[in-house]
Amino acid sequence: MIGRLNHVAIAVPDLEAAMAQYRDALGADVGAPQDEPDHGVTVVFIELPNTKIELLYPLGEGSPIQGFLDKNPSGGIHHVCYEVEDILAARDHLRDQGARVLGTGEPKIGAHGKPVLFLHPKDFNGCLVELEQV
Amino acid sequence: MIGRLNHVAIAVPDLEAAMAQYRDALGADVGAPQDEPDHGVTVVFIELPNTKIELLYPLGEGSPIQGFLDKNPSGGIHHVCYEVEDILAARDHLRDQGARVLGTGEPKIGAHGKPVLFLHPKDFNGCLVELEQV
Numbered sequence: 001m002i003g004r005l006n007h008v009a010i011a012v013p014d015l016e017a018a019m020a021q022y023r024d025a026l027g028a029d030v031g032a033p034q035d036e037p038d039h040g041v042t043v044v045f046i047e048l049p050n051t052k053i054e055l056l057y058p059l060g061e062g063s064p065i066q067g068f069l070d071k072n073p074s075g076g077i078h079h080v081c082y083e084v085e086d087i088l089a090a091r092d093h094l095r096d097q098g099a100r101v102l103g104t105g106e107p108k109i110g111a112h113g114k115p116v117l118f119l120h121p122k123d124f125n126g127c128l129v130e131l132e133q134v
Numbered sequence: 135m136i137g138r139l140n141h142v143a144i145a146v147p148d149l150e151a152a153m154a155q156y157r158d159a160l161g162a163d164v165g166a167p168q169d170e171p172d173h174g175v176t177v178v179f180i181e182l183p184n185t186k187i188e189l190l191y192p193l194g195e196g197s198p199i200q201g202f203l204d205k206n207p208s209g210g211i212h213h214v215c216y217e218v219e220d221i222l223a224a225r226d227h228l229r230d231q232g233a234r235v236l237g238t239g240e241p242k243i244g245a246h247g248k249p250v251l252f253l254h255p256k257d258f259n260g261c262l263v264e265l266e267q268v
Contacts, residue, residue: 001160001161001162002160002161002162002182003182003183004182004183004184004185005139005142005182005184005185005187008139008142008211008214010259010261011259012259013259018259021233021257021258021259024231025227025228025231025232025233025257026135026136026216026228026263027135027136027227028135028136048136048137048138048139048216049137049138050138050139050184050185051138051139051184051185053139053214055259072260074255074256074259074260075259075260075261076211076259076260076261077142077211077214077260077261080142080187080211082160082182093159093161094159094160097158097159098159099155099159121208122208123155123159124155125144125145125146125147125152125155125189125208125209125210126206126208126209126210126211127144127209127210127211129160
């Protein structure tokens, strides 16, 4: 069912410093910050030859990643995103298998403009999983 | 400098359960467990079209992931691995940029039989980074 790894998301406490680490120390192709007010985050995409790293930084009040940064002040890997062809079929199959879908269970439009859902980390080894329909 | 994302490693407290989640709930191509006594882990590779997920489970006494699982009993994302062409050149460049290389700084032979190094998570947003020469 799952296809490509679309991205790995890393929550960071200092966006400029994180961009500099990836650009200067790791020599990666680091994009420009994009504010995503609907998601409460500023994102920076790092393009690797086969996938992307997504740096996440809180934007505005009540950002969904603020709690994660409060618990992990240095930052950390926040989630992985797998691609699926049909997000509703994937959701229904996952529920049949006993996995919990976060929120209402209706896909939202994610940072890439495509439908996304998140799965409960307790059902996936403490790892927050995003599914994105491509 | 960094090339492909070679894998994302997820430490899991129950290897059979984790394999079943990825095989049955996520419909992925899950390999057979491989014991890596030199590394103190049993690994399972999940092949995605563009990269791999590596499930990590402690093997023997003093496994390097036991401390992580003690702190994260449900499991969690343990590290990301980026490919490099020349691991010694990468190490020297990273040190010049102020990043700390774990251990002696001499590459070890990793689970894929290739030279690897780990970078200090505090220098990379709380994210443990493995470099693998390919």
